[in-house]
Amino acid sequence: METTKIDRQIPVRTYLDFEKPIAELESKVSELKALEDGEGVSISEEIKKLEQKAKAALVDTYGKLTPWQKTQVARHPDRPHALDYVSALIEDFTPLAGDRYFAEDEAIMGGLGRFRGRSVVIIGHEKGSDTEGRIRHNFGMARPEGYRKAVRLMDLADRFNLPVITLVDTAGAYPGIGAEERGQAEAIARSTDKCLAIGVPLIALVIGEGGSGGAIAIAAANKILMLEHAIYTVASPEAAASILWRDSSKAIDAATNMKITAQDLDTLGVIDVIIREPVGGAHRDRALAIQTAGDAIAKALAEYDGKSPEEIRRLRHERFLNIGRQL
Structure with a gap:
């Protein structure tokens, strides 16, 4: 039997065509987190704002999906x-x-x-x-x-x-x-x-x-x-x-x-x-x-x-x- 772990980590998230705005926001969040870790600079407020914006975009997008989407x-x-x-x-x-x-x-x-x-x-x-x-x-x-x-x-x-x-x-x-x-x-x-x-x-x-x-x-x-x-x-x-x-x-x-x-x-x-x-x-x-x-x-x-x-x-x-x- 093929077994699959439910909580497997997907290294690169797959985005659908209509999710491009969300992809851009989440990509920026990842870049800022990497910058914060690498440079030791605290930019947590900017990261938090972007995360909230990405989440809001996700909620808005999935709240009005078309049948094809x-x-x-x-x-x-x-x-x-x-x-x-x-x-x-x-x-x-x-x-x-x-x-x-x-x-x-x-x-x-x-x-x-x-x-x-x-x-x-x-x-x-x-x-x-x-x-x-x-x-x-x-x-x-x-x-x-x-x-x-x-x-x-x-x-x-x-x-x-x-x-x-x-x-x-x-x-x-x-x-x-x-x-x-x-x-x-x-x-x-x-x-x-x-x-x-x-x-x-x-x-x-x-x-x-x-x-x-x-x-x-x-x-x-x-x-x-x-x-x-x-x-x-x-x-x-x-x-x-x-x-x-x-x-x-x-x-x-x-x-x-x-x-x-x-x-x-x-x-x-x-x-x-x-x-x-x-x-x-x-x-x-x-x-x-x-x-x-x-x-x-x-x-x-x-x-x-x-x-x-x-x-x-x-x-x-x-x-x-x-x-x-x-x-």
Whole structure:
């Protein structure tokens, strides 16, 4: 299993295009701190003023992000991924591999563990945290084997009465020829069906990108939680622009019109809970972001304590039927 330290130090912060003013301010703060250390000159007041200005700029910028900017934040390379959440929230995690039909797919990880004293099955898309990891995990884009593994794990959870937690973070299912030849659409459909059929609580958390059927295949849940700057969409903005306007450069327009942000989806009743991120996004304070998400998952799971499998299944079905009724 790939393990990643949650509090790893990132030597050079990665800034997005719209964060350039913030980058300039924080760069000046770093330069002044280095000057103060090197020259022994006290310029703490100037540093403090710049730090306050940088923080204010960060708060202001992240308080009015556009859908396309949220898409960029959701894809940030330093954002915590599924294995980061597992490492921080799940004790005694035992990964389970393979679909028992064809192969192991590392774009979807899963296994057994204990979440705050409760045995659970956890399933999630893993994008990888470095070049080698991203290639191994296929950038979180699962092949049919990944979804068949998810079905196997949900069957296991149902058999042993274990709640299921899923972590959604994918641009979409892998569209390669081999995946299609091995029944990608059928695997996604069966995984979605299994989500709806199990008699144990299923809590889904969108931690980054929730793209297309590749996301819904493990997110047809009793409760769908979503990080503040994550996105959840029927297709990536680039793909939607190519389909609608035959021009992928119109991705910004697609992102705006598709209602892909947590705030839009909460209004539409597609998701249930928006989880606040640290100012500047989950990548700015990975440990706090994961802890806050863990609290939200625990609260969601507690709502189903004492409920029968039939009631849990009925509530899940009604949740999705009510989306259309509310419109």
